Amino acid sequence: MKNEYKSMNFVPSTRREFLRTAGVAAGLAMSPSAFAKSLTPTPGASGKGTLVCIYLRGGADFLNMIVPYRDDDYHQARPTLSLHKEDGLVELDSKFGLHPGLSAFAPLWKAKKIAAIVATGSPHPTRSHFDAQDFMEFAAPGNRTVRNGWLNRYLAATQKKGASEFRAMAIQELLPRSLRGNYPVLAVPSSMEKRKGEKTLSRFEEFYGAGTKGAEKMKGEMMERPDEKIVESGRITIKTLRRYRELLAKGKSTVRYGNDRIGKRLQSIAKVLKAGAGLEIAGVDVGGWDDHANQGSVEGNHHTRLANLSGGIASFCEDLGEQLDKTTIVIMTEFGRTVRENGNNGTDHGHGGGMFVIGGGVRGGRIFGDWKGLGPGSLYNDRDLPVTTDFRDVMAEILHGTFGFKAPRGFFPDYKPGRINLF
Amino acid sequence: MAREALSRKERGIHLLSRFAYGARPGDLDMLLEQGESGWLEEQLTPGAVEPNRALTAQLKELETLSMTAKECREFTSTELPDGASQEERRKARELRNIPKQQLMTALIRRPVERERQLEEVMSDFWRNHFNVSFTKGGQADLLISDYDRTVIRENALGSFPTMLMSSAKHPAMLHYLDNHLSRKPPTKQELANVERRVRRRTGSRERGEEAAAIASQRGLNENYARELMELHTLGVDNYYKQKDVIVLAETLTGWTFDGGRAGSQAFVFREDMHVEGDKRLLGKIIKEKDDPLQQGEAVVKMLAEHKGTAEFIAMKLVRFFVSDVPPKALVKAVAKTYRKTKGSILDLLRTIIKSDEFWARENYRTKFKTPYEFLMSALRATQADIQNDSALHRALREMGQPIYHCDDPTGYYDTAEAWLDPGVMALRWEFAIGLAANKVRGVEIAPDYYDSLPQAVPRLWQHYLTERLLPAGAGKRTRNALSTVTNEYLTKTRVADARELGPHLVGLLIGSPEFQQQ
DSSP states (O other): OHHHHHHHHTOOOSHHHHHHHHSTTTTOSSOHHHHHHTOOOOTTOOSOOEEEEEEETTTOOGGGTEEOTTOHHHHHHOTTTOOOGGGTOEEOSSSOEEOGGGGGGHHHHHTTOEEEEEEEEOSSOOOOHHHHHHHHHTTOTTOSSOOSOHHHHHHHHTOOTTOOTTSEEESSSSOOGGGOSSSOOEEOOTHHHHSOOHHHHHHHTTTTTTTTTHHHHOOHHHHTSHHHHHHHHHHHHHHHHHHHHHHHHHOOOSSOOOSSHHHHHHHHHHHHHHTTOOOOEEEEEEOOOOOSSOOOSSSSHHHHHHHHHHHHHHHHHHHHGGGGGGEEEEEEESOOBOSSOOSSSOOOBOSOEEEEEEETTSOOSSEESOOOOSSTTOSBTTTBOOOOEEHHHHHHHHHHHHHOOOOOTTSSTTOOOOOOOOO | OOOOOOOHHHHHHHHHHHSSSOOOTTHHHHHHHHOHHHHHHHHTOTTOOOSOHHHHHHHHTSGGGGOOHHHHHHHHOOOOOTTOOHHHHHHHHHHHHHHHHHHHHHHHHHHHHOSOHHHHHHHHHHHHHTOOOGGGOTTHHHHHHHHIIIIIIHHTTSBHHHHHHHHHTOHHHHHHTTGGGOOOOOOHHHHHHHHHHHHHHHOOHHHHHHHHHHHHTOOOOOHHHHHIIIIIISOTTSSOOHHHHHHHHHHTTTEEEOOSTTSOOSEEEOGGGOOOSOEEETTEEEOOTTOHHHHHHHHHHHHHHOHHHHHHHHHHHHHHHTOSSOOHHHHHHHHHHHHHHTSBHHHHHHHHHTSHHHHOGGGTTOOBOOHHHHHHHHHHHTTOEESOOHHHHHHHHHTTOOTTOOOSTTOOOOSHHHHOOTTHHHHHHHHHHHHHTTOSTTEEOOGGGGTTSOTTOGGGHHHHHHHHHOTTOOOHHHHHHHHHHHHHHHHHOSSOOHHHHHHHHHHHHHHSGGGGBO
């Protein structure tokens, strides 16, 4: 079994296999049933939890989010960016405070629902956004052959017959890479929510075989043809978009959300979740974190993004009520930024970053990760935070803590498990 | 297993799919009549006069398209008095927006209506390769029109090294990737000057010291140097290391532009910002001699001539024109041409056209159209008249590909993997139906589009329209679905009207699986 798992994962052995995994249809290359046969479902997966995975694209400056504000080295390295207690920092412990833009997290911190992880990230040294995001979302640092996202691999490994078509989704034009792969996942552009649109869907039903289930019968061989991938994508679009609109109509929000993009998307996710549609994973991308210039400190660009982020999540948690107990929210980014500011009131691409993990089951109200300070000799390449916690340690514990899913060997290729006991 | 070679018609379709934004009605016949090589030679002549003179004349009315960045700035600048009314402010904003709007119009009308299609296809390719974005804010709205004309279009079929150098010196790129801010750390003397100036102005010693502390942090910004190697030339982590990024950033310090109110809005080299001295980059020593600007130019030239650049550009072109999984042998051949011709783009394209891989059946109809390609080809196939393009840009934004609005320096991806998520198809369907029903505001398909259908035989209309919109043919499922629609219509209607059923069929054809491929 172990070997079998490894061979299908992800290291292609033939050109055709390569086409299948690296190739076109983002997860439609191999039919779900063919995929399922190569795996046995993992016992213990409860299927009852939900994970919201929020990705801050561009390399968010976690050093100004989980702030070592009592550290002189920090202030010296960042004369215009650094934050002080009197700036309205939310004190977390004797070392760290939250950026004032994250003050909406304060009640969650007090209620021990939010954990902060410092100096976490990838063992791979790349400072390229695109490689770092790929490596992280495919959970395979340095490995360019893995083309299934870590969350997609979880979905595939635990799929059952008759499962909800809404196990996973993203409310944006395109899926985050973490959800791409063989298991079909729906991306709903937010503009599709409002419109009636059913007429359009039914018109194309026959073109895309939605009524006939024809596509599901197709063999893996057929699915390699690009036109069949398009048909499959269209078929899934029709089926799930219909269901999604039903769910949205059913769901009610109990709190007000901000009017920004992230608030709105979290509100829709909460509706689907509360409608009991079997949603296990929602992916949310938030762009614009590449603060090379005019980052700002107490106020400014970085602050605005943080305020929208934390405000949206706080509303979401309140909206979920008791359901938050079974829900995990993780906030991650591809890398941290340089410890020293660059002189354009900004920071450049760095190495170690940070994460937040929020939810009922999380051992919140504490800081995880090994912090080595910012003094001479403790920085990576003399410029960045080192990585003391491999992001895969966090991912593995999130899958286990949220779904009871224990990642089998090979799930994370070339990985030696470590523990931080988040849950 | 050898597969059957493409027929003459299929070869024509293939050319119009990959070297043009699809066929307008009649295009395929004309190409076949003219012959493949005649058509290609015409497309492969850079700078030739555009035969569509009506379009040329109409685009001339968009006066900012030919303006330099400085002229754009002058054209849009208004002196707002202190107590300016809301109306005055609104007008000033509208004026400021004109260069961007006129460019956006051209970005749709040229690929839809020009005969010189390959220039447009290549321009799109280079726009994504050398991405800049209006979303950067600041002065981007005044710089990008000039960038599109002088960097992208001017060189789209020219020499890669020339285009690279011209992008490296263009204010739009320097601004987008922050190189205009990158400089050597200030000297003690300069810091003392700052301190003194602020102290005098504010009368506060503390403020003076603070200002000096801030100024002392000014320095290198790696953003452009990294992307210059990662995205524009060598490819990610190919042949270079972090230390090369830093040295390259140092070499290019001082490459900025005169962006002040009365400035030239053009490239300038500022020696006072430049990190002096010889540089060691990619294992080579680059002497400064007495000319620090020339040192940077030598480095950009060295990158353009690097074998890593040849490989990377070859891979991207083959992926774009041939297959999402670029055949290795062809990539190698194109890279070889690159080195032999010093990056002549025309020669790279010729190598692709002459290859077996390009014409192989396994690469025929296998590229999934990007949203931009989908839109352009739909507008061409329907010969839609575009009076106003704002609804088209909105559609592109919803589909995730607003042109010149890509935040990421990667530009938009050209592989299906990036675009074929379940969900996005619904947006294409909505657009298809809307376009065919003339419900996309400002865009109209003329009623006589349907007049050439055999009015007496409604059952044939779907075949005629399929031939026009999908010359490569429709699959069984699509044919059946079109028949269903035809039958439903005919049972409901006493006198069949091509102007009524026609738009239904066209909408469905544009939304069909086959139309998404090229």
